[in-house]
Amino acid sequence: MPLLEQQRTTRVIEEIKAGLVGYIARNGFEEICRRSIAIQGDQGDLPFQPRCVGRIWNRKAEIDVAAIDEKSKCVLLGECKWTERPIGEEILTELYKKAELFPNLHHYKKHYALFSKTGFTASVKRKAATEGIALFSIKNITL
Numbered sequence: 001m002p003l004l005e006q007q008r009t010t011r012v013i014e015e016i017k018a019g020l021v022g023y024i025a026r027n028g029f030e031e032i033c034r035r036s037i038a039i040q041g042d043q044g045d046l047p048f049q050p051r052c053v054g055r056i057w058n059r060k061a062e063i064d065v066a067a068i069d070e071k072s073k074c075v076l077l078g079e080c081k082w083t084e085r086p087i088g089e090e091i092l093t094e095l096y097k098k099a100e101l102f103p104n105l106h107h108y109k110k111h112y113a114l115f116s117k118t119g120f121t122a123s124v125k126r127k128a129a130t131e132g133i134a135l136f137s138i139k140n141i142t143l
Contacts, residue, residue, distance in 0.1 A: 021082070029082045030055070030064045033115040036141045037067045037076060045142075047111055048074040061098040065113065075105055076134075078113035086119045092127065115141070 003012045038053040040046050050067035056077075057063070065078030079095045081087050092114060099110060113134040114120065120128070120135055128135050 029115070029117070030080045032141060032143065033078065033080045033136065034065050036136065036143060037065055037078070037113070039142050041067060043142075046076060048072050048076075050074075050076065056102060058102065061101040063095070063098055063102075065115070068108075073108045074111065075108045076111040076113055078115055078134075080115040082117045084118060086121050087114050087116045087124055088121045089123050089127065092124060092133065 003009075003015070034053050034055070037046070038050070041048070041050045041053065046067070048069050050069050051071070052069075053065070053067045055062065055064055056066040063077050064080040065076070067076040068074075077095060077099050079087075079091055081091060092112070095112060095114070099105065099112075111132070111134070113136060114124070114128075115136045117138055119137050125135065127133065
């Protein structure tokens with residue numbers, strides 16, 4: 001506010017730009033990914049139609065995107081990464097491990113998704129093709 005009051009708009013813009021990527025990473029991108037999954041579920045573009053889309057967490061883990069249908073016992077779990085590097089296998093491995101930390105989901109059929117600002121490594125693309133993991137980049141997120 002002091003910069004605005006002093007009409008130092010160039011400096012204000014520089015500070016906004018410096019914090020924008022972090023702000024988007026913390027807030028906007030994950031919400032965009034969750035909304036995209038909700039839309040795709042409503043359009044029948046997922047293996048099931050989720051009744052609830054959000055995030056889940058407990059004392060041991062947090063998962064950015066969780067789309068759940070209690071009736072069919074299906075869940076889609078996803079991680080969102082707003083980084084300058086393509087997502088590698090370590091993020092997928094981490095997602096699998098996190099999923100096991102939610103005992104109430106053990107009897108659910110699990111589907112997995114990764115959301116990335118900059119895409120995916122070749123090894124993740126191969127693994128996704130063989131294991132049925134959904135990959136979403138900025139270019140193919142539905143809104």
